Amino acid sequence: MFESPTIAEFVTQSNLASTLPGTLLVAWTLLLVLVDLFAGDEREHWTPLGACLGLGVSFVANLFVYAPAADQQTALYGMFIADAFTGFLNIVILVATLLAVLMSRDYLMRAGIHRGEYYILTLLSSAGAMFMVAANDLIVVFVALELLSIPLYILAAFRSIKNDGGELALKSEESGMKYFILGAFSSAFLVFGAALVYGASGTTNIPQILEVAPAVVDAASSATFYLVVGTALLIVGLGFKVAVVPFHMWTPDVYEGAPTPVTALMSVTAKIGGFAALLRILVTALSVLLLVDGGVAAWQTTISIIAALTLVLGNFVAISQRNLKRMLAYSSIAHAGYIMVALAAAGTAGSADSATQGALVYILAYMFTNLGAFAVVMTIERVDGGGGNIDDITGLARSRPLLAMAMTIFMLSLTGIPLTAGFVGKFMVFAAAVQAGLVGLAVIGVLTSVVSAFYYMRVVVNMYLRDSSGELLPALETVYVRWAINIALAGTLIFGIFYPLASNLVSMVSIA
Amino acid sequence: MVPLWMYLAVAAALFSLGVFGALSRRNAVAVLMSVELMLNAVNINLVAFWRYSETSTDLLLNGYAFTAFVLIVAAAEAAVGLAIIITVYRNRRSVIPEEAAALKG
Numbered sequence: 331m332f333e334s335p336t337i338a339e340f341v342t343q344s345n346l347a348s349t350l351p352g353t354l355l356v357a358w359t360l361l362l363v364l365v366d367l368f369a370g371d372e373r374e375h376w377t378p379l380g381a382c383l384g385l386g387v388s389f390v391a392n393l394f395v396y397a398p399a400a401d402q403q404t405a406l407y408g409m410f411i412a413d414a415f416t417g418f419l420n421i422v423i424l425v426a427t428l429l430a431v432l433m434s435r436d437y438l439m440r441a442g443i444h445r446g447e448y449y450i451l452t453l454l455s456s457a458g459a460m461f462m463v464a465a466n467d468l469i470v471v472f473v474a475l476e477l478l479s480i481p482l483y484i485l486a487a488f489r490s491i492k493n494d495g496g497e498l499a500l501k502s503e504e505s506g507m508k509y510f511i512l513g514a515f516s517s518a519f520l521v522f523g524a525a526l527v528y529g530a531s532g533t534t535n536i537p538q539i540l541e542v543a544p545a546v547v548d549a550a551s552s553a554t555f556y557l558v559v560g561t562a563l564l565i566v567g568l569g570f571k572v573a574v575v576p577f578h579m580w581t582p583d584v585y586e587g588a589p590t591p592v593t594a595l596m597s598v599t600a601k602i603g604g605f606a607a608l609l610r611i612l613v614t615a616l617s618v619l620l621l622v623d624g625g626v627a628a629w630q631t632t633i634s635i636i637a638a639l640t641l642v643l644g645n646f647v648a649i650s651q652r653n654l655k656r657m658l659a660y661s662s663i664a665h666a667g668y669i670m671v672a673l674a675a676a677g678t679a680g681s682a683d684s685a686t687q688g689a690l691v692y693i694l695a696y697m698f699t700n701l702g703a704f705a706v707v708m709t710i711e712r713v714d715g716g717g718g719n720i721d722d723i724t725g726l727a728r729s730r731p732l733l734a735m736a737m738t739i740f741m742l743s744l745t746g747i748p749l750t751a752g753f754v755g756k757f758m759v760f761a762a763a764v765q766a767g768l769v770g771l772a773v774i775g776v777l778t779s780v781v782s783a784f785y786y787m788r789v790v791v792n793m794y795l796r797d798s799s800g801e802l803l804p805a806l807e808t809v810y811v812r813w814a815i816n817i818a819l820a821g822t823l824i825f826g827i828f829y830p831l832a833s834n835l836v837s838m839v840s841i842a
Numbered sequence: 843m844v845p846l847w848m849y850l851a852v853a854a855a856l857f858s859l860g861v862f863g864a865l866s867r868r869n870a871v872a873v874l875m876s877v878e879l880m881l882n883a884v885n886i887n888l889v890a891f892w893r894y895s896e897t898s899t900d901l902l903l904n905g906y907a908f909t910a911f912v913l914i915v916a917a918a919e920a921a922v923g924l925a926i927i928i929t930v931y932r933n934r935r936s937v938i939p940e941e942a943a944a945l946k947g
Contacts, residue, residue: 469908476915480922487926503930510923511873515864517919518880521912522857525884529850529891534904552847 345405348412351392351420352460358384359453366446377446378435381453385428388460392420404466408535411466414838418690419463419606422697425821426598427456429701429814433591433708436811440713441489448488451481452595462603468524468534471607475571476517478603482596483510486588505587512570512580520567526560529553539615547619561616561629565608565636572604574670575639578663582651585659590711590718593655594704597662598697605669605693609686613676614841630677634771637674640667641778649785654707654718657785658700661744664782665696671775672759675766685762687836692755694832695825699743699752702818706737709807709815726793730805734793736819741786743822746779751825754832849890857883870927870937874920881916885909 335343346353362380369376396417404411434448458477465471487506528534530553531542546553569577585593612629619628644664651657672689676682710726711718727734743750756779763772825832856879863876892905931937 469904469911472908473911473915476919480918483922483926487929503926503933506926507870507930510919510926511864511870511877514874514877514919514923515880517915518857518860518877518884521881521884522887525887525891525908528905528908529887529895532895534908 343407345403348395348403348405349410349464350395351388352457352464354391355384355388355453355457355460358387359450359457362446362450362453366450369446373446374438374444377449378431381431381449382428384453385424385431385456389421389424392417392424396420408537409467409470410461410464412464413841414836415606415609415686415690415841416464418836418839419602419693420460422690422694423456423459423463423599423602425817426595426602426697426701427452429705429817430591430595430598432810432814432817433594433701433705434589436708436808436814437589437591437713439808439810440806442713443489445488448485451485455479455481455485455595456599459599459603463606465607465610466536468527468536468611471611472517472521472524475520475603475607478600479513479517479571482592482600483513485592486584486596488592489589501587502589505584508580509584509588512584516567516570516577518567519563519570523560523563523565523567526556526563528560530557530560536610536615540618543616543618557616557619558628561612561619562632564611565629565632568604568608568611569636572601572608572666572669573663574636574666575643575663576636578640578644581663582656582659585662586653586655590655590704590708593659594701597658597700597704601662601666601669602693602697605666605673605689608673609676609689609841612673613682613686617677617679617682626679627677630674633670633674633677634768637667637670637771638774640664640670641774645778645781645785648782651785652720654720654723654789655704657720657789658703658707661782661785662700664778665692665700665744667778668692668756668759668775669696671763671768671771674771675759675762675768678766678768681762681766683840684758684765686841687833687839688755688758688762690836690839691758691832694835695743695751695755695822698818698821698825699740699750702736702815702822703740703744705811705814705818706733706740708811709733709805712806720789720792723789724792724796733815736815737793738790739819739822741789743826745783745786749823749826751822751832754826754829758833846890846894849886853883853886853890856880856886868938870930871924874923874927878916878920881912885912888912 362377362384365380366373366377395412396414402411402413430452431449434452438444438448455478458474461474462471462478465474483506486509487503489502527539530546531539533539546557573581585597617627641664644660644667648657648660648664651660669689669692672685672692675685707718710722739750743752746752746756760772760775860876860880860883863879864873867873867876888905888909927937
């Protein structure tokens with residue numbers, strides 16, 4: 331019969347200390363709800379400040395938990411894993427959230443809405459991402475994914491405004507509805523896949539799936555079939571979340587309609603969560619899903635095809651976009667493709683570690699650069715939603731030289747020019763792909779990077795070379811978004827110029 | 843006893859109906875209902891797999907626990923989703939995503 335565990339056993343098995351970065355953030359956020367309630371008219375100052383402090387507390391907890399121990403430890407009866415992979419991605423998520431909070435402060439001030447729940451939802455969504463990168467069980471993957479997504483649905487629908495004619499000028503609610511419908515649809519695929527994997531292996535724990543998977547594959551029974559179909563459905567469900575072709579069609583609409591700080595946040599944290607889960611499930615649990623003895627993992631071909639399609643479509647469609655947010659949406663699809671290249675490379679036995687490390691460096695570089703680019707877009711965008719077209723940036727170099735310089739560096743980094751962080755990420759991903767024997771995929775990646783230079787450089791050309799109407803562009807932004815740009819710029823340049831820094835940071839990461 | 847594959851067939855059929863509904867219905871509320879069908883298909887699958895697995899004992903409740911989480915998350919999702927759909931309806935008098943087509947390109 332069931333015996334209740336002793337206290338000592340409970341303490342060791344639950345090991346709550348190693349879950350602190352995520353749980354502290356959630357606890358802090360719940361306290362912030364009370365602060366927001368009692369702050370009254372002062373809430374527009376106190377809630378964002380409290381949000382930043384909460385991120386700081388979580389950051390410090392993360393350093394304590396992960397810095398000394400390169401060896402992994404599990405928590406909550408094996409459902410949660412704390413290793414270098416989790417610690418690194420937690421830091422990336424926290425920095426991304428800090429930048430998004432700074433941008434949100436600017437956005438809410440200019441729009442004149444002082445709503446504390448905005449920051450609370452932002453922090454909850456980031457906590458979901460932090461649980462997702464630490465998930466060691468399919469149940470946790472699913473629940474954390476929903477904690478990540480549900481606040482983002484609300485944030486995407488946060489603000490719609492009518493113009494003078496009574497027509498909707500900003501399409502935030504529509505964007506939220508589309509995001510919600512596609513998100514719920516994809517979650518159902520994910521959880522159906524998880525159910526089939528559970529049925530095949532008899533467990534939802536990722537390391538235990540690794541143990542039983544070879545026997546399941548060898549048996550060649552109906553369980554093998556469930557495992558393969560379940561893996562495919564998991565890839566579909568998470569593919570929607572990270573926006574890879576052919577599951578990308580919601581991305582441009584949602585990114586364009588959502589408030590810009592929310593777009594910036596979801597283009598980073600949702601992708602981090604999705605890719606972390608994909609890496610854990612495919613590399614850790616299902617690397618033994620070999621259909622040919624001694625071959626590569628069965629999912630490698632599928633992931634390679636998805637990566638190639640994503641790279642080609644994302645980069646080519648971005649060329650024809652006139653709206654900066656839509657262009658960055660297609661560019662973020664393309665960047666998901668580069669991370670997919672690393673994921674495909676992880677399917678070859680022996681190169682899993684280098685590919686995972688490449689993916690992490692790429693995510694770090696993409697986080698700084700993409701948030702910086704969105705912050706610059708915020709500075710030229712009016713609160714009624716207008717002013718975000720590629721022509722509106724014309725002449726920025728004359729009216730705001732430093733801002734134009736920052737945008738140029740972000741565009742160079744997104745293209746992958748040396749001395750920027752984007753180059754280091756691309757270099758590590760392509761090196762891993764070549765090492766894994768996926769030379770064709772690496773060539774596609776390099777060629778599409780060249781294509782991407784076309785639309786990124788068009789932004790630079792518009793800023794520096796085209797004649798503007800003669801008026802100087804007004805400074806619309808507040809000091810907060812300038813800080814966000816400064817931090818993003820520092821990250822892009824530091825990790826680009828001191829290039830061994832990023833690879834040293836991830837050198838302890840191993841999830842295979 | 844009813845064999846396992848029958849439960850799985852029912853679940854697969856229900857899931858496919860849900861996918862068909864979500865793709866073919868234009869009304870956002872109907873799409874939400876179809877998604878709920880898909881999630882319930884998952885629940886049938888989970889409980890059936892749990893009941894028929896060799897490790898099913900009173901102690902190993904993975905499948906059951908998973909089902910509970912799916913139910914809870916589905917409820918949370920429906921609450922948020924309906925709230926968003928109602929806001930859209932207030933502004934546009936329509937809950938059909940294609941008619942709310944301010945975003946395209």
